[in-house]
Amino acid sequence: MARAATTADAFNAVAEPRRRQILDVLAGGERPVNDLVVELGLAQPLVSKHLRVLREVGLVEVRDEGRQRIYRLDGHPLKPIHDWVKSYERSWSKRFDRLDVVLDELKQKE
Amino acid sequence: MARAATTADAFNAVAEPRRRQILDVLAGGERPVNDLVVELGLAQPLVSKHLRVLREVGLVEVRDEGRQRIYRLDGHPLKPIHDWVKSYERSWSKRFDRLDVVLDELKQKE
DNA sequence: TTGACATATTCCCATATCGGCATATAATGG
DNA sequence: CCATTATATGCCGATATGGGAATATGTCAA
Numbered sequence: 222m223a224r225a226a227t228t229a230d231a232f233n234a235v236a237e238p239r240r241r242q243i244l245d246v247l248a249g250g251e252r253p254v255n256d257l258v259v260e261l262g263l264a265q266p267l268v269s270k271h272l273r274v275l276r277e278v279g280l281v282e283v284r285d286e287g288r289q290r291i292y293r294l295d296g297h298p299l300k301p302i303h304d305w306v307k308s309y310e311r312s313w314s315k316r317f318d319r320l321d322v323v324l325d326e327l328k329q330k331e
Numbered sequence: 332m333a334r335a336a337t338t339a340d341a342f343n344a345v346a347e348p349r350r351r352q353i354l355d356v357l358a359g360g361e362r363p364v365n366d367l368v369v370e371l372g373l374a375q376p377l378v379s380k381h382l383r384v385l386r387e388v389g390l391v392e393v394r395d396e397g398r399q400r401i402y403r404l405d406g407h408p409l410k411p412i413h414d415w416v417k418s419y420e421r422s423w424s425k426r427f428d429r430l431d432v433v434l435d436e437l438k439q440k441e
Numbered sequence: 442t443t444g445a446c447a448t449a450t451t452c453c454c455a456t457a458t459c460g461g462c463a464t465a466t467a468a469t470g471g
Numbered sequence: 472c473c474a475t476t477a478t479a480t481g482c483c484g485a486t487a488t489g490g491g492a493a494t495a496t497g498t499c500a501a
Contacts, residue, residue, distance in 0.1 A: 236346040237459085241415065248419065254478060267460060269479050288468040288477050296422020303416045305351065309358065310413065312406020347489085364448055377490060379449050398447050398498040443501085450495065458487075465480065471473085 231298040234278045239263065240271050247281060247294040254290055341408040344388045349373065350381050354390060357404040364400055 234240055246260050258265045272292060275281040279298045284291045344350055356370050368375045385391040389408045394401045
């Protein structure tokens with residue numbers, strides 16, 4: 222056995238910076254491939270490949286329009302990431318730090 | 332040029348399921364390596380390697396205690412992930428769907 | 442010191458990945 | 472049909488990766 226496939230889920234799809242860039246552009250509205258190529262300054266085949274990965278995990282959808290293919294964002298697959306990360310929010314949030322202090326004090330008084 | 336390093340940031344560190352498992356266990360409190368080995372049922376060297384990646388991105392910290400090394404969670408590096416993903420929340424949240432409807436209606440009335 | 446325990450590191454393999462280049466496929470305009 | 476435009480795919484090379492096995496390092500206990 223060897224390395225496990227990594228492009229098979231949203232966590233991995235999004236771990237690649239260029240794919241996040243693509244999503245960030247698409248967040249501003251749907252785009253044909255060439256717009257992405259221009260905006261990101263990447264080679265066209267590279268963009269197509271990244272789009273493929275994003276498609277396979279459901280983060281983008283395509284629609285044919287003449288000879289163009291319009292890509293649109295679908296953020297649903299990001300929800301599991303959001304949920305997982307959110308459970309660690311106490312680690313960095315000042316709000317939670319203060320809450321911990323209060324809870325500790327309460328515990329002292331018991 | 333070729334493949335870019337992927338274990339160098341939190342996005343990638345966390346893209347590996349077993350590393351998320353490790354963090355999930357550590358979320359319950361600090362642990363020596365062997366506890367992780369037992370709880371996750373992984374080979375010890377493998378756990379040490381994953382811990383190394385997590386250490387390098389700052390997601391865990393170590394403390395020596397006798398012949399054990401106690402690992403502790405530090406969630407701070409997760410904040411950028413949280414922030415990035417959060418900006419896509421409208422994509423899946425029903426709340427935001429309803430907000431969009433309201434905003435569209437307001438726009439109609441102008 | 443010696444031996445047992447706890448952890449990290451090294452070497453190796455199989456494979457997944459990103460990027461470049463060339464090429465295939467597909468739709469359109471003439 | 473042909474040329475052009477738009478996109479996807481295939482192949483290749485370099486390298487990163489996860490896991491296994493063996494071994495190194497480090498610490499304590501007797």
